[in-house]
Amino acid sequence: MGNGQAGGYSAPAKWLHWIIAICIFFLIPVGISLDKVPEGPLQDRLFNLHRSFGVLVLALAIVRVMVRRLYGPPAHYAGLTRFEQIASTAVHHSLYALILVTPLLGWAMMSTYRAEVPVFGLFNLPPILPQSDLLTKIFSKLHALSGILMALLVIAHAGGALMHFIIKRDGVLERMLPASWGPAFTRIQSLFGTPNRSA
């Protein structure tokens, strides 16, 4: 699919990757804390922020899928084993699916609950489903499941990237970082031993 890029990801792909990643690092812990925070202004604020950033991730994820179709993913990093190629592709595809599906399930849950989905105080998203207590319960469970699955995959994914950086000391992590960081990146990496680039 697309015109694979030898050097790494396109600038828009990198920007979208890291902005979405920052949102996810905020959304998951806030999501898990929502029902543990006492009711009141703090809880209201966290609910609103969780919904707003969740909707932002949905919008950015749609742009990101279009960017990927336009630019294509780069070819696999040259030093990867067959297993690494299959495992990383499976995790990447699952993460793409989850950054689309998790916010949609949140939106569906709020729709069936007839709760508002305010987006940074600018506007509200309309409900996409009729009200139903049963569906609210189901979507709440599915949203939680999908959020937790994303957390586990992100741990595996970031763990893999850091393993490449620190143990294999190859250029995988660099593919997702700004091109101008190359020299600094290699210097930091050499603190762990001799960098070992195959591509």
Ligand code: HEM
């Ligand atoms: C990528 C986006 C999102 C992620 C990763 C995410 C993640 C999570 C997680 C991990 C939880 C805790 C679940 C639990 O332990 O019970 C949660 C709860 C919640 N999320 Fe999200 N969420 C996202 C988007 C949204 C959106 C767009 C909405 C609403 C429009 C939403 C509404 C809620 C609500 C109301 C709760 C608390 C109620 C419940 O636990 O069922 N989320 N979210």
Ligand code: HEM
């Ligand atoms: C937190 C949420 C994150 C999500 C949802 C996410 C998602 C993704 C996805 C979908 C791809 C595949 C891109 C494509 O082929 O089009 C990717 C690639 C990548 N991610 Fe993440 N990521 C996250 C966090 C991180 C973190 C924390 C790191 C580093 C520690 C990281 C490092 C990388 C690297 C190095 C690649 C490129 C791998 C390659 O060369 O093929 N990501 N990420």
